[in-house]
Amino acid sequence: MTLPTDEMPLSLHSAAQVRDLDARLIAAGTPGFELMQRAAHAAWRALRRRWPEAGCISVLAGRGNNAGDGYLVAALAQRAGWQVRVFAVGAADALAGDAALARDEALAVGVAVQPWTECAPLEGVVVDALLGTGLSGSVREPCAQAIRLLNASGQPVLAIDIPSGLCADSGRVLGVAVRADLTVTFIGLKLGLFTADAPDQVGELVFDDLQADPDLLATAPSQAVRLALGNLPRLAPRPRTAHKGQFGHLLVVGGDLGFGGAALLAAESALRSGAGLVSLATRMEHIAASLARRPEVMCAGVASANQLLALTEKADVLVVGPGLGQGAWGRALLSAAAGCTVPQVWDADALNLLAVGLAQPPSAGVMTPHPGEAARLLGISTAEVQADRPKAALALAQRFNLCVVLKGAGSLVAAPNGRLALCDHGHPAMAGAGLGDVLAGLLGALLAQGMDSFDAACLAVWLHASAGKTLGALGRGIAASDLIPTIRQLLEEISPCLK
Ligand SMILES: NC(=O)C1=CN([C@@H]2O[C@H](COP(=O)(O)OP(=O)(O)OC[C@H]3O[C@@H](n4cnc5c(N)ncnc54)[C@H](O)[C@@H]3O)[C@@H](O)[C@H]2O)[C@@H](O)CC1
Numbered sequence: 001m002t003l004p005t006d007e008m009p010l011s012l013h014s015a016a017q018v019r020d021l022d023a024r025l026i027a028a029g030t031p032g033f034e035l036m037q038r039a040a041h042a043a044w045r046a047l048r049r050r051w052p053e054a055g056c057i058s059v060l061a062g063r064g065n066n067a068g069d070g071y072l073v074a075a076l077a078q079r080a081g082w083q084v085r086v087f088a089v090g091a092a093d094a095l096a097g098d099a100a101l102a103r104d105e106a107l108a109v110g111v112a113v114q115p116w117t118e119c120a121p122l123e124g125v126v127v128d129a130l131l132g133t134g135l136s137g138s139v140r141e142p143c144a145q146a147i148r149l150l151n152a153s154g155q156p157v158l159a160i161d162i163p164s165g166l167c168a169d170s171g172r173v174l175g176v177a178v179r180a181d182l183t184v185t186f187i188g189l190k191l192g193l194f195t196a197d198a199p200d201q202v203g204e205l206v207f208d209d210l211q212a213d214p215d216l217l218a219t220a221p222s223q224a225v226r227l228a229l230g231n232l233p234r235l236a237p238r239p240r241t242a243h244k245g246q247f248g249h250l251l252v253v254g255g256d257l258g259f260g261g262a263a264l265l266a267a268e269s270a271l272r273s274g275a276g277l278v279s280l281a282t283r284m285e286h287i288a289a290s291l292a293r294r295p296e297v298m299c300a301g302v303a304s305a306n307q308l309l310a311l312t313e314k315a316d317v318l319v320v321g322p323g324l325g326q327g328a329w330g331r332a333l334l335s336a337a338a339g340c341t342v343p344q345v346w347d348a349d350a351l352n353l354l355a356v357g358l359a360q361p362p363s364a365g366v367m368t369p370h371p372g373e374a375a376r377l378l379g380i381s382t383a384e385v386q387a388d389r390p391k392a393a394l395a396l397a398q399r400f401n402l403c404v405v406l407k408g409a410g411s412l413v414a415a416p417n418g419r420l421a422l423c424d425h426g427h428p429a430m431a432g433a434g435l436g437d438v439l440a441g442l443l444g445a446l447l448a449q450g451m452d453s454f455d456a457a458c459l460a461v462w463l464h465a466s467a468g469k470t471l472g473a474l475g476r477g478i479a480a481s482d483l484i485p486t487i488r489q490l491l492e493e494i495s496p497c498l499k
Pocket residue numbers: 022023032033035036037039062063064065066067068069130131132133134135136137138139140141143160161162186
């Protein structure tokens with residue numbers, strides 16, 4: 001059954017887990033070649049739906065079962081009267097097992113199969129059947145050159161199972177990868193289809209379960225869960241007798257000279273996401289402007305750790321870091337905050353100071369690094385973080401014993417116990433200043449209303465990304481504060497204040 005995006009499974013698997021699932025389906029009685037035929041039918045359906053008038057396909061086939069799927073798509077297109085050519089990349093005589101059977105079927109119905117050369121004419125829709133979940137290491141020649149020429153060709157591309165060259169586990173391009181317009185993926189969603197480089201490679205994503213036994217799919221081990229309306233944590237409705245003391249007192253700590261807006265954005269976001277009381281501990285110089293913008297926020301000028309500690313005594317949740325800076329003022333406040341036992345959200349310079357050992361991590365809560373901050377915290381490069389985002393997020397969660405939101409396309413939420421969630425919403429228009437401050441405030445507000453760290457992080461990331469997606473549709477230039485009313489609206493839609 002081919003499923004639309006919002007009904008796709010919520011489990012995300014590694015390549016090894018999907019291979020294991022294939023093996024279990026075969027062991028349960030469905031021959032591998034039958035699965036390959038179902039995969040080809042699903043790909044062919046998706047191809048005709050997207051390009052009904054194309055009338056012509058070129059298949060780039062590798063040497064494994066991914067190529068087998070491609071040969072069977074070629075056979076289906078040939079039977080439908082389309083113009084079809086298969087280019088075999090690498091030694092075609094290396095095909096074995098089901099893939100060789102698939103090639104024989106294509107030849108039997110008259111498909112033209114020829115060795116790939118750099119002059120091979122790519123016409124019509126190009127079907128990428130070079131590499132699937134069997135990819136290991138950086139793409140080697142001649143596949144790499146075929147991929148480069150395909151990407152330069154400007155032809156529409158359907159990728160079978162996963163764009164060739166994309167790592168199914170991490171979403172990283174391994175040297176070079178196909179940029180697909182449509183990817184049809186089978187049996188289990190691979191985590192690597194959603195994070196790191198994947199959003200620029202996958203195009204439209206279609207899932208087909210190859211008619212696998214739903215119980216088998218439901219019980220298959222997975223790597224992570226995809227956040228969607230169906231599994232989002234929710235806030236409970238409020239009793240009609242509610243009072244502000246029931247929804248937490250949140251204190252934002254940040255806003256050094258020149259960065260006052262960051263802390264104010266976090267405070268405003270927390271206020272609009274339902275925190276009972278919101279306080280702001282910032283530079284005295286920012287108080288007048290902050291009060292003018294948001295009289296609902298209790299603004300206090302703090303000059304020392306002791307002044308901050310007096311405020312933290314009344315707080316149920318801290319949001320530490322927006323605009324904090326890395327100077328003496330920020331360091332003093334961070335050290336004071338670190339010793340507080342209430343749940344905390346640490347962002348921005350709180351994380352940079354933690355990375356250089358100038359603070360101890362809080363005892364509970366969530367940290368929200370972007371890849372650069374995550375790299376500093378782990379003592380590795382940003383490229384290494386992006387090379388395996390799930391691993392980096394889990395490593396941070398374990399090292400600091402906190403929940404972690406690793407930001408960037410395909411944001412991940414990791415818990416110290418190994419739980420991992422992924423948000424596949426968002427929009428490139430979200431790449432701008434202040435959006436992280438809004439996320440930190442929102443997250444703090446959900447903690448203040450009683451959610452646990454992992455649930456609050458999951459819901460906050462989903463709301464933030466979904467609001468960004470909505471506003472991004474209007475174009476570039478999202479101001480971070482634009483996001484706040486949309487987040488409020490979305491939160492009400494999924495967790496109404498009244499029953
Ligand atoms: N029964 C099954 O296992 C099914 C598998 N299916 C398809 O089979 C695919 C997996 O098939 P395979 O496990 O045979 O693997 P693939 O077809 O993904 O790739 C294996 C081939 O790629 C080559 N290769 C590996 N790393 C390379 C690199 N870095 N550079 C260049 N070449 C490289 C290997 O030498 C081998 O020839 C799935 O992605 C899916 O498309 C589907 O047909 C559904 C059923």
